Amino acid sequence: MVDAKKDIISQLQKDILLWEGFKPPPPGASGLAGLGPVEAAFPNGVFPTGAVHEFLSTEPEHAAAAGGFINGLLSALMQQGGACLWISQSRTLFPPALKVFGVEPDKIIFIDLKKEKDVLWATEEALKCEGLAAVVAEVREISFTESRRLQLAVEQSRVTGFILRGVTRKLSTTACVARWKITPLPSELEGNMPGVGHPRWNVELLKVRNGSPGVWKMEWAAGQFNMIAEPVAEEMLHEERWAG
Amino acid sequence: MQKRFVTIWFRHLLTDWMTIRQPDLKDIPFVFAAPHHGRLIITAANTPAEAQGITAGMVAADAKAIVPGLKVIDDIPGQNLKLLKALGLWCIRYSPIIAVDPPDGLIMDVSGCTHLWGGERGYIKEVVNRLRGKGYDVRAAIADTIGTAWAIARFGQVTPVIEPGGHTNALLPLPPAGLRLEPVVLERLHKLGLITIRSFISMPRSVLRRRFGEGLLLRLAQALGQEDEVIIPLLPVQPYEERLPCLEPICTKVGIEIAIQRLLETLCKRLQQEGKGLRTAVLKGYRVDGKLEQVQIGTNRATYNSGHLFKLFELQIAKIEPALGIELFTLTAPKVEDVSPLQEALWAGKPGLDDLGVAELLDRLAGKIGPGAIHRYLPDEHYWPERSVKVAGSIRERPSVDWRTDRPRPVQLLNRPEPIEVSAPIPDYPPMLFIYKGKRHQIKKADGPERIEREWWLDAGQHRDYYNVEDEEGQRYWLFRSGHYAGSQGNQWFIHGFFA
Numbered sequence: 001m002v003d004a005k006k007d008i009i010s011q012l013q014k015d016i017l018l019w020e021g022f023k024p025p026p027p028g029a030s031g032l033a034g035l036g037p038v039e040a041a042f043p044n045g046v047f048p049t050g051a052v053h054e055f056l057s058t059e060p061e062h063a064a065a066a067g068g069f070i071n072g073l074l075s076a077l078m079q080q081g082g083a084c085l086w087i088s089q090s091r092t093l094f095p096p097a098l099k100v101f102g103v104e105p106d107k108i109i110f111i112d113l114k115k116e117k118d119v120l121w122a123t124e125e126a127l128k129c130e131g132l133a134a135v136v137a138e139v140r141e142i143s144f145t146e147s148r149r150l151q152l153a154v155e156q157s158r159v160t161g162f163i164l165r166g167v168t169r170k171l172s173t174t175a176c177v178a179r180w181k182i183t184p185l186p187s188e189l190e191g192n193m194p195g196v197g198h199p200r201w202n203v204e205l206l207k208v209r210n211g212s213p214g215v216w217k218m219e220w221a222a223g224q225f226n227m228i229a230e231p232v233a234e235e236m237l238h239e240e241r242w243a244g
Numbered sequence: 245m246q247k248r249f250v251t252i253w254f255r256h257l258l259t260d261w262m263t264i265r266q267p268d269l270k271d272i273p274f275v276f277a278a279p280h281h282g283r284l285i286i287t288a289a290n291t292p293a294e295a296q297g298i299t300a301g302m303v304a305a306d307a308k309a310i311v312p313g314l315k316v317i318d319d320i321p322g323q324n325l326k327l328l329k330a331l332g333l334w335c336i337r338y339s340p341i342i343a344v345d346p347p348d349g350l351i352m353d354v355s356g357c358t359h360l361w362g363g364e365r366g367y368i369k370e371v372v373n374r375l376r377g378k379g380y381d382v383r384a385a386i387a388d389t390i391g392t393a394w395a396i397a398r399f400g401q402v403t404p405v406i407e408p409g410g411h412t413n414a415l416l417p418l419p420p421a422g423l424r425l426e427p428v429v430l431e432r433l434h435k436l437g438l439i440t441i442r443s444f445i446s447m448p449r450s451v452l453r454r455r456f457g458e459g460l461l462l463r464l465a466q467a468l469g470q471e472d473e474v475i476i477p478l479l480p481v482q483p484y485e486e487r488l489p490c491l492e493p494i495c496t497k498v499g500i501e502i503a504i505q506r507l508l509e510t511l512c513k514r515l516q517q518e519g520k521g522l523r524t525a526v527l528k529g530y531r532v533d534g535k536l537e538q539v540q541i542g543t544n545r546a547t548y549n550s551g552h553l554f555k556l557f558e559l560q561i562a563k564i565e566p567a568l569g570i571e572l573f574t575l576t577a578p579k580v581e582d583v584s585p586l587q588e589a590l591w592a593g594k595p596g597l598d599d600l601g602v603a604e605l606l607d608r609l610a611g612k613i614g615p616g617a618i619h620r621y622l623p624d625e626h627y628w629p630e631r632s633v634k635v636a637g638s639i640r641e642r643p644s645v646d647w648r649t650d651r652p653r654p655v656q657l658l659n660r661p662e663p664i665e666v667s668a669p670i671p672d673y674p675p676m677l678f679i680y681k682g683k684r685h686q687i688k689k690a691d692g693p694e695r696i697e698r699e700w701w702l703d704a705g706q707h708r709d710y711y712n713v714e715d716e717e718g719q720r721y722w723l724f725r726s727g728h729y730a731g732s733q734g735n736q737w738f739i740h741g742f743f744a
């Protein structure tokens with residue numbers, strides 16, 4: 001009886017997703033390498049490409065961690081040989097480091113602009129271009145209207161967009177499908193060996209449209225994402241509720 | 245195709261120019277003079293002065309004796325060449341190939357141009373009338389050869405238009421000075437009583453050569469069309485150029501847009517037929533007041549897509565200032581490359597840097613914010629972090645060496661290393677803690693040092709010992725010590741990057 005109800009509910013959820021425009025993945029399509037449990041947090045259990053994701057980072061250390069995580073995602077998105085645009089105002093990303101995350105640094109085109117307005121204009125233009133695999137934009141703040149323009153652009157072109165937000169004091173709502181926060185975690189080497197290990201992050205999925213937020217611990221090693229521990233999603237949800 | 249040439253002779257180039265600048269000089273006899281061996285020699289005289297017997301080459305003091313009120317103006321060296329160049333550029337509206345003929349003439353190759361002005365007579369009339377309207381006293385002639393046109397412009401009495409094939413007959417009654425000969429040769433001809441070309445044209449060539457040198461024969465052959473004469477065009481002729489003369493001067497944005505569209509359509513059609521695509525295009529607008537407006541666009545890939553090119557020009561239209569109006573538009577493609585149209589259709593959907601959409605996007609971005617904002621990096625063979633990447637020259641350039649992954653490099657690299665305070669008790673060990681932007685970071689884990697030597701052939705200074713450290717919160721940094729461990733004096737430490 002309980003199982004039957006569960007089936008009905010999951011069926012209804014799938015229907016709602018379909019009406020909202022989330023198509024179930026075609027059979028045989030695989031998700032992004034190694035994102036495993038994180039992907040389950042998204043509708044239909046698939047990491048949404050062709051959408052805009054936002055990443056919060058206030059400190060340069062967090063921006064570096066988010067940069068590493070995004071590059072891990074980019075390596076999967078760019079596997080077909082696609083190019084990526086990285087649009088920013090004062091860029092500190094160091095291209096040679098990207099190779100470690102499986103991205104060919106020469107496939108990334110950097111657009112360095114002087115004005116915030118130009119960054120958003122260039123991002124929108126880039127997201128309209130179907131030939132790109134992904135677009136990363138470093139902005140200080142983004143308003144709801146601006147984010148909706150970006151979302152409308154990707155709905156046409158199916159390009160994946162990543163927005164790195166620097167200022168999070170006034171955290172406005174946006175039309176992005178997911179809000180991430182990546183913070184660095186102390187690395188560990190096997191057998192407590194001395195030295196700095198592989199990059200390890202606390203991956204927080206603060207908001208997901210039609211999905212369930214959560215927190216995971218991940219490591220980038222041997223060219224892929226590895227999970228460190230089980231998600232502590234419920235705990236996180238509590239915190240969110242208190243905070244919100 | 246039958247070649248036709250026009251030569252224009254400015255009879256009083258410098259003095260006319262002066263009169264245009266100072267209209268009250270119009271009826272006053274004045275001359276230009278330059279010092280020569282301690283004397284002032286007249287270099288140019290205006291019409292009222294010439295009417296009283298003053299010619300170029302006279303001594304200014306003598307001329308003053310003849311005409312008491314003569315005004316003498318200092319000669320401006322090189323001014324006539326400058327004027328001729330400007331006039332030549334103005335004449336581009338009549339023909340694309342124009343050469344300066346110092347000291348006082350212009351040569352135009354008008355093959356295939358004259359029908360636009362209703363025949364050769366109308367063409368000459370238009371050119372001469374427009375130049376006279378500006379205030380220049382000019383004579384022009386059109387003929388099959390430059391030599392004949394030159395002679396007719398200066399010495400012709402009958403008609404300025406010499407029909408094709410009629411140049412030999414037209415030359416016969418002219419004086420030998422029409423052949424552009426040296427003064428010595430002219431003087432010798434004059435002494436021998438050869439005062440028209442007719443009188444020596446049928447002499448045996450060996451006789452002429454012996455008495456007057458090779459120069460006379462060459463000039464004669466050039467005037468008769470037996471020898472080709474090469475002119476150096478003022479503007480190099482672009483193989484891909486489209487022109488659009490306007491009936492009425494254009495001074496609106498819509499007008500300019502229509503002009504660009506028309507020019508692009510014809511140019512792109514031609515490029516497509518020849519299997520070429522353009523990389524740069526220059527739009528020039530010749531304004532009514534003689535100024536030249538110019539905008540340029542560039543593309544990352546050779547293209548003949550007129551829609552895309554129009555979008556690029558659209559971003560530039562605001563830079564064109566029509567003022568009173570633009571009467572001629574020219575569109576040139578100085579840089580043209582081969583494209584293979586079939587392949588484009590096949591690979592249009594292929595993602596990557598070769599994608600057409602990406603190239604067009606980059607063109608648009610470059611058009612709006614300038615090409616300096618777009619970078620792509622390739623690995624360079626340097627260990628020094630700031631020099632380990634180089635900017636790619638073009639979108640098609642591929643890395644010549646592999647990207648290195650054997651050494652840890654930070655995801656974020658500061659543009660300039662920032663000094664930090666550290667406590668490092670043991671030589672050649674990473675510091676125990678460091679203070680960056682007022683915050684203490686206790687170091688828990690560290691790797692290193694990785695010594696990177698400065699490339700002494702490029703710049704001087706200390707080497708760097710890099711440490712890859714992690715603090716108690718798990719944040720990872722790239723620090724370095726400048727130079728060797730200095731003991732009690734202390735070392736300068738820097739933070740240079742953040743690891744993921």
